[in-house]
Amino acid sequence: MTETRNDTVFGMILRGEIPADIVYEDELAVGFRDIDPQAEVHVLIIPRRRINSLGHAGQEDRDLLGHLLNVCAQVAAQEGIAESGYRVVTNIGRDGGQSVDHLHFHVLGGRSLSWPPG
Numbered sequence: 001m002t003e004t005r006n007d008t009v010f011g012m013i014l015r016g017e018i019p020a021d022i023v024y025e026d027e028l029a030v031g032f033r034d035i036d037p038q039a040e041v042h043v044l045i046i047p048r049r050r051i052n053s054l055g056h057a058g059q060e061d062r063d064l065l066g067h068l069l070n071v072c073a074q075v076a077a078q079e080g081i082a083e084s085g086y087r088v089v090t091n092i093g094r095d096g097g098q099s100v101d102h103l104h105f106h107v108l109g110g111r112s113l114s115w116p117p118g
């Protein structure tokens with residue numbers, strides 16, 4: 001596990017320093033709408049504790065990772081896309097297209113999503 005100071009834009013959202021449309025909160029995770037939505041529903045699920053990416057998570061983070069995925073499914077149901085289907089994505093590093101170094105799962109749905117991704 002690599003954990004550094006929570007000084008990304010997501011850290012600022014967690015600390016309430018910049019606004020976000022928060023749709024889910026618990027003691028471990030927060031969900032908020034993406035500022036640049038790529039589908040009708042586009043929510044980001046993040047851990048309160050900063051882990052830079054999935055590639056920085058370790059065995060000790062298993063419970064947290066499982067929880068985050070459960071939250072993704074819960075938020076999808078809350079957003080009304082559980083029946084129609086949706087996608088959960090986490091981008092890792094440069095080639096993965098990661099732009100914020102704080103682990104996040106994208107929950108995307110509300111339209112038919114193409115495959116493979118670009």
Ligand code: DGP
Pocket residue numbers: 009018020021032033034035036044090091097098099100101
């Ligand atoms: P990624 O490219 O996988 O690292 O996704 C980062 C996402 O974060 C991207 O879809 C845009 C979103 N994002 C960046 N800055 C902000 C922000 O200030 N507020 C919100 N709500 N989303 C943001």
